[in-house]
Amino acid sequence: MDIEFVRSRFIKHFDGTTGSVYASPGRINLIGEHTDYNGGFVFPGAVDKGMMAEIKPNGKDKVCAYSIDLKDYVEFGLNEEDAPKASWARYIFGVCREMIKRGVDVKGFNTAFAGDVPLGAGMSSSAALESTFAYALNDLFGDNKIDKFELAKVGQATEHNYCGVNCGIMDQFASVFGKAGKLIRLDCRSLEYQYYPFKPDGYRLVLVDSVVKHELASSAYNKRRQSCEAVVAAIQKNHPHVEFLRDCTMEMLNEVKENVSEEDYKRAEYVIEEIQRVLDVCDALEKGDYETVGQKMYETHHGMSKLYEVSCEELDFLNDIAFDCGVTGSRVMGGGFGGCTINLVKNELYETFITTAKERFKEKFGRSPKVYDVVIGDGSRKIC
Ligand code: GAF
Numbered sequence: 174m175d176i177e178f179v180r181s182r183f184i185k186h187f188d189g190t191t192g193s194v195y196a197s198p199g200r201i202n203l204i205g206e207h208t209d210y211n212g213g214f215v216f217p218g219a220v221d222k223g224m225m226a227e228i229k230p231n232g233k234d235k236v237c238a239y240s241i242d243l244k245d246y247v248e249f250g251l252n253e254e255d256a257p258k259a260s261w262a263r264y265i266f267g268v269c270r271e272m273i274k275r276g277v278d279v280k281g282f283n284t285a286f287a288g289d290v291p292l293g294a295g296m297s298s299s300a301a302l303e304s305t306f307a308y309a310l311n312d313l314f315g316d317n318k319i320d321k322f323e324l325a326k327v328g329q330a331t332e333h334n335y336c337g338v339n340c341g342i343m344d345q346f347a348s349v350f351g352k353a354g355k356l357i358r359l360d361c362r363s364l365e366y367q368y369y370p371f372k373p374d375g376y377r378l379v380l381v382d383s384v385v386k387h388e389l390a391s392s393a394y395n396k397r398r399q400s401c402e403a404v405v406a407a408i409q410k411n412h413p414h415v416e417f418l419r420d421c422t423m424e425m426l427n428e429v430k431e432n433v434s435e436e437d438y439k440r441a442e443y444v445i446e447e448i449q450r451v452l453d454v455c456d457a458l459e460k461g462d463y464e465t466v467g468q469k470m471y472e473t474h475h476g477m478s479k480l481y482e483v484s485c486e487e488l489d490f491l492n493d494i495a496f497d498c499g500v501t502g503s504r505v506m507g508g509g510f511g512g513c514t515i516n517l518v519k520n521e522l523y524e525t526f527i528t529t530a531k532e533r534f535k536e537k538f539g540r541s542p543k544v545y546d547v548v549i550g551d552g553s554r555k556i557c
Contacts, residue, residue: 192229209341212417219351267331295512467502483509
């Protein structure tokens with residue numbers, strides 16, 4: 174993301190002066206989908222693409238926000254009843270409100286922002302936006318008294334309270350805590366985390382974007398979470414210590430098979446298996462065993478498609494192409510219902526895979542998928 178680009182738009186749109194510039198990244202996730210809100214493990218990393226905002230206190234009691242990419246301008250006050258209608262502005266409004274709730278004396282400001290993380294690709298552009306503003310408001314109005322864990326929670330609470338998505342903590346955590354060249358193994362219950370160097374010798378990590386974004390993805394996402402909670406409630410009757418699906422075994426799930434719907438059973442089966450897969454992949458990565466990493470990725474795709482049912486025709490097709498081309502690992506990434514597959518590809522297969530994926534996808538769906546090479550980058554920061 175080019176700072177001069179954002180700065181020039183800020184100057185042009187406002188009073189000709191400059192403010193401070195902040196940035197936060199989107200994320201990839203090697204493995205561990207829909208495990209975060211089940212108290213499980215995830216294995217994400219920040220990317221070198223994200224959101225950047227120039228911000229300057231304006232001495233007024235309102236926020237004046239300009240989305241450079243959408244060429245849209247919104248003003249809003251800082252009280253609860255001032256929530257803007259534009260969905261992009263609700264992210265900024267939500268972050269302001271959540272910071273105020275945590276005792277930060279947020280005042281009015283001008284801001285212009287832009288992003289280079291692809292929208293709707295499952296790379297979490299919304300978390301990048303939330304983290305950028307949480308980090309900035311903490312610096313500008315909060316003497317940096319809010320710690321990084323809480324900044325991630327501010328973004329998550331924004332999704333819950335202002336955007337209608339009951340997401341887990343993975344995206345915001347990866348955006349705030351990202352480190353160049355490192356994946357993060359995160360325990361989503363305790364928020365204990367470890368950085369894993371990620372430089373797979375002889376392989377490339379590449380995203381293939383189906384450019385599909387399904388309507389109703391948020392309500393379908395929330396419904397998945399409800400299914401998991403329903404199963405936990407059933408298991409708790411026999412096992413009161415159980416807090417999340419993370420605490421459940423397949424034996425426990427089978428004990429309540431007759432008491433939960435077939436659909437909820439499948440959802441829980443996927444989550445229990447997926448949490449174990451994250452741990453297996455971490456072990457495999459430590460041994461440099463990329464074949465196992467790849468095999469687990471395919472298993473995740475199968476589970477997301479057949480049990481959790483968050484894949485779609487286009488993503489299943491891309492996964493099949495990867496398999497046919499001999500790609501080591503491939504799966505749908507992020508919440509699902511569209512977006513990208515993440516692929517672990519041997520260097521020598523890269524060109525063949527990308528060419529084949531583009532050709533076959535175009536033949537079937539009449540348009541080309543987009544391709545992004547993954548570079549693992551740094552988390553939230555002040556640029557200047
Ligand atoms: C979305 C959510 F925001 C995350 O919290 C996570 O649940 C992910 O979907 C699926 O793993 O990105």
